[in-house]
Amino acid sequence: MATALSRKDFVSDQEVRWCPGCGDYAILAQVQKTMPELGIARENIVFISGIGCSSRFPYYMNTYGFHTIHGRAPALATGLKVTRPDLDVWVVTGDGDALSIGGNHFIHVLRRNVDLKILLFNNRIYGLTKGQYSPTSEVGKITKSTPMGSVDFPFNALSLGLGAHSSFVARSIDVEQKHLGEMLKRAHAHRGSAFIEILQNCNIFNDGAFDDVSDKQIKAEHQLILEHGKPLIFGKNRDKGIRMNGMRPEVVKLGGEFTEKDLVVHDETNFPSAFMLANFEAPMPTPLGVFYAVARPTFDGAMNKQLGDAKTKMGAGDIKALLHRGDTWTVN
Amino acid sequence: MAVRPEAAVGNVAGSSKLGGEANGTAEAKPSEQRDHVVIRFAGDSGDGMQLVGMQFTTESALAGNDIATLPDFPAEIRAPAGTLAGVSGFQLNFSSSEIFTPGDEPDVLVAMNPAGLAANLEDLHPNGVLIVDKDAFSDSNLKRAGYSSNPLTDHSLDKYQLFQIEITRLTALAVHDLGLSNREAFRCRNFYTLGLLSWLYQRPIESTVAWIEGRFKKTPELLDANMRSFRAGYNFGETAEMFVSSYKVGPARIAPGFYRNITGNSATALGFVAAAIKAGRPLFLGSYPITPASEVLHELSGYKNFPVYTFQAEDEIAGVGAAIGAAFGGAIGITTTSGPGLDLKAEAIGLAVKTELPLVITDVQRAGPSTGMPTKPEQADLLTAMYGRHGESPIPIIAAATPSDCFDCAYEAVRIAVKYMTPVILLTDGQLANGAEPWVVPDPDKLAPIKVEFATDPNGFMPYTRDEKTLSRPWAIPGTPGLEHRIGGLSSENLTGNVSYSPANNELMVRLRARKIAGIAREIPPTEIFGDPDGSDLVVLGWGSTFGPIREAVKQLRAKGRKVSQVHLRYLNPLPPDLGEVLHRFKKVMVAELNMGQLLKMVRAEYLIDAIGCNKIQGRPFKVSELTGRIGRALEG
Numbered sequence: 003m004a005t006a007l008s009r010k011d012f013v014s015d016q017e018v019r020w021c022p023g024c025g026d027y028a029i030l031a032q033v034q035k036t037m038p039e040l041g042i043a044r045e046n047i048v049f050i051s052g053i054g055c056s057s058r059f060p061y062y063m064n065t066y067g068f069h070t071i072h073g074r075a076p077a078l079a080t081g082l083k084v085t086r087p088d089l090d091v092w093v094v095t096g097d098g099d100a101l102s103i104g105g106n107h108f109i110h111v112l113r114r115n116v117d118l119k120i121l122l123f124n125n126r127i128y129g130l131t132k133g134q135y136s137p138t139s140e141v142g143k144i145t146k147s148t149p150m151g152s153v154d155f156p157f158n159a160l161s162l163g164l165g166a167h168s169s170f171v172a173r174s175i176d177v178e179q180k181h182l183g184e185m186l187k188r189a190h191a192h193r194g195s196a197f198i199e200i201l202q203n204c205n206i207f208n209d210g211a212f213d214d215v216s217d218k219q220i221k222a223e224h225q226l227i228l229e230h231g232k233p234l235i236f237g238k239n240r241d242k243g244i245r246m247n248g249m250r251p252e253v254v255k256l257g258g259e260f261t262e263k264d265l266v267v268h269d270e271t272n273f274p275s276a277f278m279l280a281n282f283e284a285p286m287p288t289p290l291g292v293f294y295a296v297a298r299p300t301f302d303g304a305m306n307k308q309l310g311d312a313k314t315k316m317g318a319g320d321i322k323a324l325l326h327r328g329d330t331w332t333v334n
Numbered sequence: 335m336a337v338r339p340e341a342a343v344g345n346v347a348g349s350s351k352l353g354g355e356a357n358g359t360a361e362a363k364p365s366e367q368r369d370h371v372v373i374r375f376a377g378d379s380g381d382g383m384q385l386v387g388m389q390f391t392t393e394s395a396l397a398g399n400d401i402a403t404l405p406d407f408p409a410e411i412r413a414p415a416g417t418l419a420g421v422s423g424f425q426l427n428f429s430s431s432e433i434f435t436p437g438d439e440p441d442v443l444v445a446m447n448p449a450g451l452a453a454n455l456e457d458l459h460p461n462g463v464l465i466v467d468k469d470a471f472s473d474s475n476l477k478r479a480g481y482s483s484n485p486l487t488d489h490s491l492d493k494y495q496l497f498q499i500e501i502t503r504l505t506a507l508a509v510h511d512l513g514l515s516n517r518e519a520f521r522c523r524n525f526y527t528l529g530l531l532s533w534l535y536q537r538p539i540e541s542t543v544a545w546i547e548g549r550f551k552k553t554p555e556l557l558d559a560n561m562r563s564f565r566a567g568y569n570f571g572e573t574a575e576m577f578v579s580s581y582k583v584g585p586a587r588i589a590p591g592f593y594r595n596i597t598g599n600s601a602t603a604l605g606f607v608a609a610a611i612k613a614g615r616p617l618f619l620g621s622y623p624i625t626p627a628s629e630v631l632h633e634l635s636g637y638k639n640f641p642v643y644t645f646q647a648e649d650e651i652a653g654v655g656a657a658i659g660a661a662f663g664g665a666i667g668i669t670t671t672s673g674p675g676l677d678l679k680a681e682a683i684g685l686a687v688k689t690e691l692p693l694v695i696t697d698v699q700r701a702g703p704s705t706g707m708p709t710k711p712e713q714a715d716l717l718t719a720m721y722g723r724h725g726e727s728p729i730p731i732i733a734a735a736t737p738s739d740c741f742d743c744a745y746e747a748v749r750i751a752v753k754y755m756t757p758v759i760l761l762t763d764g765q766l767a768n769g770a771e772p773w774v775v776p777d778p779d780k781l782a783p784i785k786v787e788f789a790t791d792p793n794g795f796m797p798y799t800r801d802e803k804t805l806s807r808p809w810a811i812p813g814t815p816g817l818e819h820r821i822g823g824l825s826s827e828n829l830t831g832n833v834s835y836s837p838a839n840n841e842l843m844v845r846l847r848a849r850k851i852a853g854i855a856r857e858i859p860p861t862e863i864f865g866d867p868d869g870s871d872l873v874v875l876g877w878g879s880t881f882g883p884i885r886e887a888v889k890q891l892r893a894k895g896r897k898v899s900q901v902h903l904r905y906l907n908p909l910p911p912d913l914g915e916v917l918h919r920f921k922k923v924m925v926a927e928l929n930m931g932q933l934l935k936m937v938r939a940e941y942l943i944d945a946i947g948c949n950k951i952q953g954r955p956f957k958v959s960e961l962t963g964r965i966g967r968a969l970e971g
Contacts, residue, residue, distance in 0.1 A: 014820070016832060045815045050659070053823075061820050061833060066812040068662055069822025070655070071685050077620075077652035081659030081667065082812075084643055085618050089663070089812050107655075110648040305643065312638035319640030321611045321778045325604060329392050329541050330594040330775070 007038040014064040020055060025176035025202035029123065030062055032179050036186045037065075040090075047090045050079045052099040055130045056123035056202075059094040073104020076111035079118050084302045090190075093120045097138040098128050101157050105137075112168035114301035115194040119186075122199050123176075124159055127208035145207075159199045160280035160293060164273070169298040170196035171276060173290050176203060177216045181227070181290060188292055194300045215288045228279070228291030233265035236287050244286075251278060253286060270295045363572065364579040365536060370429030371583055372437030373531065376454045377446030378415050379408055379422040382524035387424025388770070389528055389545060393537035394428035395595040395772050398585025402427045402882060404436035404955065405768040409625060409708040416478035421453040428535075430584040434882035434889075436769065438957040444527060446470060446501070448479035455491075464494040465530075467523065469502035497576060501526055501567075508566035509559040518556070522563035529567025536582050539568065591774040598737035598766030599629035601773065602670075602696060605744025606630075607637055610666040612745075613752060613784040618643040618665040620656035622675060625708040626764040627698035630670045650678035654695065658682060661691045662821075664788060664811035666748055670696040672764075673715050674705065680723045683757050687727040687847065689821045690798075690807050692751035696744070699763040699878075701953035710953025711765035713878050714929035719759040720907060720936070726844045728851040730754070731907040733761040735881035738773035740766060743904065749784045750857075754850060755806040761906070763928075765879045765955055792816025797831040805850035855908040861916045865892060865899025869919025872969055875945070876926045877903040877933055880956055884926055887961035898965055906933070914941040924948050924968050926961060 012034040020026045037047065047065040051057035053072035060067025066089075070078050075093045083091045093111075100108045100122050111118065127145070128134040134147040138159060142151040163171045170192040174185040182200065189196035201212045214224040222238040234244035241256050243265040254260040268291075269275060276294035373390070377383045384405055394401050404425040413420030427437040442463040445451035447470040458464060471486050485491050486498055505526040506519045514522075525546070532539050542564065550557035571577055596604075610617035617640065621631045635644040643660070647653040654669040661667030671679065676697045686693045699715045701707035719731045730750050734743040740762055747758040789795060789808035797819045798807050810817045819831060827834035828842055863873070865888060876884045881902050888900045901916060903909070910916075917923050917937070925934040926948040934947045948964045950956055 016820075043815070045818055046813055048812045060822070063820075065818050067820035067822075068659075068689075069820065069824060070658075071681050071823055074651060074655040074682065077647065077655030078659035078662070080652075081618060081620055081645065081656030081661075081665075082663045083659075084645065084656075085616055085660045085665040086663040086812065106648055107652055110652070305645075309638045309641045309643070313641070316639045319607070319611065319637060319642075321608050324607060324637070324640075325775045325778065326592070326594070328594050329396060330592060331396055331398070332592050333398070333588045333590050 007044060009035045009038060011044060012037045012064050014062050016061045018062050019058065021206050023205040024055070025125065025204070026056060026059070026123065028176045028179065029121070029182065029200055029202065030059065032182045033121075033186060034063070036183045039187065040190050042090050046088065047092070048082065049092045049094055050075045050082070051094040052096075052104055053130070054096040054099045054128075055204075056094055056096040057099060073099050073102070074107060075099070076104065076107040076116075076118070076120070080111060080114070080116050080301070083116055083118055084305055087117070087302050087306055091118050093118050095120065095122050097122065097124045097126060097136045097159065101137045101159060101162065109162065109166040112163055112166040112195045112197060115169050115298050117193055117300045117302050118195055119189045120195060120197045122159060122197065123202040124199050125202045125204040125208055126211050127204050129204050129207055133207035158281060161277065163197045163199075164277050164280055164294060168197045168294070169194040169296050170292070171280070171294040172197070172292045173199045173201070175201040175212060175216055175290060178290070185292070188295070192295060193303075194298055215290070224287050226282070226287035226289040228268050228289050228293065230268055230270045230292065233262050233267050235262070235265065251282075251286065363577070365582045366579050368581045368583050369431055370427060370433060371442060371535065371581065372425065372427045372440045373442040373444065374423055374425040374440035374454060374457070375444045375527070376421055376423045376450035377524075378449065379410065379420045380412055380415065381422065381446045382521070383407075383422045383424050383446070386524045386528045387426060389542045390531060390537065391426050391428075391770050392541050392545075392595055393532060393539065394426065394583075395593070396538055396541055397428075397536075397583070398588065399428040399430060399583055400433050400586040400588065401429070401595070401771060402433055402436045403768075403770045404765065407709050414478075416447055416449055416475045418449050418453050418479060421449050423450075423454060428583055430586050432586065434886040435955070435958060438959050444531065446523065446527070448475045448481055448485075451485065452479045452481065458494060460493045462494055463497070464491060465497045465499060467501035467527075468498040469500050499530070499570070499576070504566060504570060505563050508562045512555055512559050512562075514555065514559055518559070522559050525560045525564040526567035529564040529569075530571045533568045533571030534577060534580050536580050539564075588772070589774065593772050594775055595770050596738055596741075596773040597629070597768055597770045598734065598740040598762050599627070599698070599768070600633055601738050601740035602734075602744045602760070602762060603630045603633035603637075605741040606634065606666070606668055606694070606748060607640055607642060608741070608778060608781060609745045609748035609784055610642070611640065611778075612781055613666055613748065613786045615786055616641045616643060616665045618645070618657060618660035618667050619670065620645045620647050620653035620660070620667070621670045622647050622650045622653045624650070624672045624675050626700055626767045627670045627672050627675075627696065629767065630696065630698075650675040651682055654679040654682040654693075657693055658686050658691055661686070661693050662811070664809070666752070667692065668694040668696065668748075670698070672698050672700045672708070673702045673718070676715060676718055676722065683729070684723040684725065684727050685823050686757040687723070687729060688823050690755045690847070691757070692748075692755055692809070693757040694744070694747045694751050694760055695757060696760045696762065698767045699761060701764075701951070707953040709764060711763040711879060711955060712929065712951065712953060713761075713763060713880070713927050714932065714951070715761065716877075716906065716927075716929065716932040717935070719761060726848065728848050729907065730756060730758045730851055730854055730905075731761060732758065732904055733878040733906055734766055735878060735902055735904065737766050737769050737771045741773070741776070745781060749782060750854060752784055752786055753806065754804055754854060755809060756851060761878060763879050769879075788814065789817060790814055795819075796829045797821060798826065798829050800846070800850075805846060805853060852908050855905075855911045858905045858908070858910045861901055861910045861912050863899050863901055863916065864888060866897060869921075870897035870899060871920070872897070872922040872924060872965065873899045873901055873917065873920040874924050874926050874948075874961075874965060875901050875903070875917065875933065875937065877906055878927075880926055880928065883956040883958050883961055886958045887965060890958065890962055891965060896966075896969060898969070903933075906936075909936070909940060914943075917941060917943055917945075922946060922968060924965060926956065926964075928955070
C-alpha cells in the first residue's frame with residue numbers, strides 16, 4: 003500500500019493559512035513529496051507540533067497529527083514513541099518553540115536519543131505573535147519588543163543540539179528543495195533523535211534573514227555543502243576550501259599554495275569537527291548537510307528492551323500475585 | 335481501619351509464624367491487657383525512626399490488630415544532627431477494636447535524643463510512658479535541642495513514667511566483637527529499640543527477623559549486627575528489672591478476608607496497575623520526582639513486566655506531556671505529582687480536556703503555598719483541581735479517604751478517564767501517602783470492568799462524534815488505517831475536529847464537554863450517611879484523609895447522645911446528584927477540611943446552604959478532640 007502513495011495522498015483537506023510567500027510552504031511541499039518515498043504506511047506516520055507558525059504543520063499533513071502546546075511537542079512525542087515504537091513520529095517546531103519555551107524538552111529529548119525526527123524551522127523571529135525577537139535573533143535586532151535593539155546573545159541551534167549530544171544533526175534551507183528532501187530521507191533512515199535545522203524565511207517579519215545562503219546570485223560563495231568523506235570545498239567555481247591552521251579552521255583559495263589534499267575531509271562521525279562546523283560564522287561559509295550522525299542506543303528501544311527483559315525474567319504481570327505480595331495474613 | 339462494626343469475631347492466622355518462642359519467653363513476666371496503644375517514635379532523621387515505625391506496624395498488623403499510622407518527618411534528608419529541625423517521628427495506633435485515626439496523643443513516647451523529646455513531649459499524656467536513650471542526653475545534644483538543664487535529672491519529667499535506658503551503650507555491647515565502626519554500631523540503635531518495644535507489647539517478631547535477613551543479605555556483618563541488636567533489645571525488656579510487666583493488645587474483631595498492610599502511595603500504584611490490566615492496555619507513568627508523591631514512581635518502576643512504562647521526565651510538564659502522548663497512542667497515561675507540580679501541569683491538562691484524551695493526574699497534596707511544608711499533609715488543592723486552568727475546562731475529581739481507599743480511587747479514576755475520554759484528577763495527600771492500614775486485598779475478578787474499544791471503522795469516521803449516553807468521543811489511535819486525523823488545542827469544529835473560530839461552535843463545544851463531565855454524576859452511588867439517615871441536628875461533611883478523625887469524632891459524640899452524622903465525599907466533581915437534598919435534611923452542615931474552606935465554598939455556591947467551616951492549616955491532620963470541640967460548639971451556637 004505504502005509504495006503506491008503519491009504526494010497528493012499526504013495533502014490534507016485543510017486550507018493552508020501561512021502568509022503568502024512564507025518559507026513554510028516550500029518545506030511542507032518537500033515533506034509531502036518525500037513521504038511516499040519513505041515506504042511507510044500513512045496510518046503509521048504521526049506529526050506532532052508545539053505552538054507557532056511552523057506548528058500548524060500537522061493540520062496540513064494527511065497523516066495522524068497532534069498540535070499540542072507551546073514547547074512541549076518533544077515530551078508528547080516521547081510518550082507516544084516509547085509506547086508505540088511501531089509508529090514513525092515527526093516533531094515540527096520553531097526557534098521560539100524549541101529553543102525558548104521548550105528549550106528544556108529540546109535538549110533532553112536529544113540527549114535521551116528518542117527515535118524522533120525533529121524539524122526545527124528557524125526564521126530567527128517570532129512570527130505568530132507578530133514580530134518579536136527570538137532566541138536565535140542576532141544581537142541588536144530591532145523588533146516590536148526591542149525598539150533599541152535586542153541585547154540577548156543568541157543560541158546557535160546546531161551547537162545546542164550537539165551540546166546535548168544529539169546523535170544526528172543536520173541543516174538545510176527552505177529554498178533548496180532537493181537538498182531538503184535528501185536531509186529528510188537521511189533523518190528518517192537514522193535510528194534515534196534526528197535533528198534538522200531548516201533555515202526558513204519569514205517574509206513578513208524577518209525577510210531576507212538567510213539571503214546570503216539562499217540568493218541565487220551569491221549563495222555559492224556562502225554555502226558549504228557537507229558530504230561525508232569529501233573535502234570541504236565551496237564557491238561558484240569550487241575554488242575555495244576549508245583547511246586547519248593548527249587548531250583553527252580557515253578559508254583558503256585552491257590552485258595556488260593549497261590543493262584539495264590540504265583541506266579538511268568531512269567526517270560525520272567526528273564530534274569535534276561537527277561542533278566546529280556548527281559554529282562557523284562569517285567570513286566562514288554556512289555549512290548545509292549532515293554535520294554529525296552516529297549510532298547510539300535509542301531511549302525507546304532501551305526502555306522497551308527493559309520491559310521485554312522483565313517479562314522474560316518474571317513472566318507476564320499477574321495482578322493477583324501482585325496484590326498478594328508482602329506480609330499478608332488471613333482472618334477466618 | 336479495616337474493621338467494620340458489623341464484622342464477625344475473627345481468628346487470626348498469620349501467613350508467617352505467629353506467637354513463637356520469643357512470645358513464649360516473655361510470659362516469664364506478667365502481661366497486662368490494653369484495648370489500644372498509641373506509640374510515637376521520635377529521633378534524628380538519620381536514626382531510622384520511619385523504619386522502626388513501619389516494622390512495628392507490620393508486626394502489629396500480623397498480630398491481628400487494627401492499625402493506623404502517621405509518619406511525620408522533615409523535608410530535609412539530614413538536617414543538622416540533634417536539632418529540632420531534624421526530628422523525625424512515626425506514630426502508630428494499634429488496637430483490639432476498630433480505630434479510625436493514628437491517635438490524637440501518644441500513650442508512649444520513645445525519644446532517641448533530646449531534640450526528639452523536646453519536639454514531642456507536649457503531646458504525651460500525663461502519666462504516659464516515656465522511653466529515652468539516656469546516652470544521647472549529652473551536654474552538646476541538650477544544648478542543640480535548646481535545653482538549659484537536663485530534663486532527665488531536673489524533675490521536669492516527674493509526671494511521666496520515665497524509663498532511662500542506655501540504648502547506645504547496650505547496642506554497642508551487643509555488637510562489640512563484630513569489628514564495626516562506632517558509627518555503624520550507633521546506627522543499630524533503632525533495631526535495639528524495636529526489639530525492646532516488641533517485647534513490651536508482645537509483638538510477633540518473625541516478620542522483622544525475616545526483614546533483617548532479606549535487607550542485609552549481602553552484608554553479613556550488618557545482618558549480624560542488626561539482628562543481635564534487635565534480640566538484645568527484646569531480651570533486655572524481658573530480663574532487666576525495669577519493666578514490671580509487658581502489655582497485650584489482642585487481635586481486633588476483624589472482618590474475615592485476606593489482608594495485607596498498605597500505604598496510600600502503594601495502594602495508588604497498585605490501583606493503576608490493576609486498572610491497566612483490566613483495560614488490557616499498557617500503563618505509562620510520566621512523572622518528575624516530588625515529595626510526597628515519588629513513591630508511586632518508585633513502586634511502578636518495579637512492575638515493568640505488566641507492562642508498566644515509567645518515564646522520569648525532565649520536569650513536571652514533560653511528565654504530563656508524555657502521558658498525554660502515550661494516551662494518544664492508546665496507553666493508559668498517568669502522571670503523579672504534588673501541589674507545585676499540579677500548577678506546572680495546568681496547561682497540559684487543559685490540552686487533554688480540549689482534545690478529550692484519557693489521563694489521570696494524581697496530586698498527593700502537601701502543605702502550601704509555594705514550596706510550603708513538603709512532607710506535611712493539607713487539602714488546599716481542591717479549588718486548583720476544580721478551576722486551576724484557563725478557560726472552561728471541567729475535570730472529574732476523586733479523593734481517597736484512607737490509605738487503602740487509594741487503590742479503589744486510582745482504579746476508579748482510570749475507569750472514568752477511559753469511559754468518558756477525559757483527564758481525571760485523583761486527590762490524595764501526604765498523610766494517606768505514607769500512612770498505613772490493614773487492607774482486605776480485593777479479588778481482581780470482582781473489580782469493575784474497564785472497557786477499551788478503539789475506533790477502527792473508517793466509514794464515516796470523525797474524531798469528535800459522541801457516544802449518545804456518555805458523550806465521549808471515539809479513541810482513534812495512530813496506526814489505524816483510514817482514521818488519519820488531526821487534533822490539537824485550537825478550538826475545533828464539532829464532529830470533524832477541524833480548526834474553527836466560529837463563535838457558536840465554540841460555545842457548543844464548551845457546553846458539550848461540560849455536559850459530558852456533569853453526566854458522570856449518573857454513575858455516583860447514593861450518598862451514605864453515617865448516623866441519622868433522615869437528618870438531625872448536624873452533619874459533618876468531609877472529603878479525603880479527614881475521614882478517620884471525623885468518623886471517630888462523630889462516633890464519640892453519638893455515644894454521648896448528640897445528634898450528629900457524617901457524610902464523606904469521594905466524588906468532588908461532579909458532586910453526587912443527591913448531595914444537596916441529603917444536606918438539606920440536617921439543621922446544620924459543617925464542612926471539615928484541612929484548608930481555608932474550599933469544599934465549603936463549593937457547597938455554599940452549589941446548594942445555597944449556609945454551611946459552617948471547620949478548618950486547620952497546620953500541615954497536620956485533625957485531632958479527634960479538636961473536632962468534637964468544634965462540633966460541640968456548633969451544636970450549641
